[in-house]
Amino acid sequence: ISGTSQTSKLTITPSTKDVIATENHEISCVLTDIPSQISGVLWAPATDITNEYTLEDGTISGTSQTSKLTISAAKLVALKSTSATQTFTCKITVGTSNTEVTATQTITIYNPSAAITPSTENVYAVENHEITCVLSDIPSQISGVLWTPATDITNEYTLEDGTISGTSQ
Numbered sequence: 001i002s003g004t005s006q007t008s009k010l011t012i013t014p015s016t017k018d019v020i021a022t023e024n025h026e027i028s029c030v031l032t033d034i035p036s037q038i039s040g041v042l043w044a045p046a047t048d049i050t051n052e053y054t055l056e057d058g059t060i061s062g063t064s065q066t067s068k069l070t071i072s073a074a075k076l077v078a079l080k081s082t083s084a085t086q087t088f089t090c091k092i093t094v095g096t097s098n099t100e101v102t103a104t105q106t107i108t109i110y111n112p113s114a115a116i117t118p119s120t121e122n123v124y125a126v127e128n129h130e131i132t133c134v135l136s137d138i139p140s141q142i143s144g145v146l147w148t149p150a151t152d153i154t155n156e157y158t159l160e161d162g163t164i165s166g167t168s169q
Helices: 073-082
Strands: 009-011 016-020 025-032 042-044 053-056 064-071 085-094 099-110 113-116 133-136
Touching (some): 025 099, 064 073
Parallel strands (some): 016 099
Antiparallel strands (some): 085 099, 113 133
């Protein structure tokens, strides 16, 4: 962008992020020390594709502007099938020497699931029965796992969250 200063900066915070593939993910790239509105902020490897990526240049305020990239949940699932870790780069070109200024965010994509095995079982009413649910492909320990219709009631139900091991709990 001609007329922008050599001190223009781009910032994406945080630079790494765990994302869940069941919801859209938005990355904000803050452009600072720019003299005027920048159009056509580039996002690699994204291009504006319906139901996959949405790119927004943002609007200048003072000498800064925030560009946004939204990645759809469906695209996150598709990306995860090739690699759980993906890097996105925001880029502008500044000054008369056409210097590239960039910022990146690396995301790790999780697509959580829950499984109870077996899904049906005959039990005796005279014995306690334990049901185990395995939560898979989760980024961190989950607290407050819900069991419907059970609630933690003394002498009726005992609910435990379990402990994460790797990406399962």
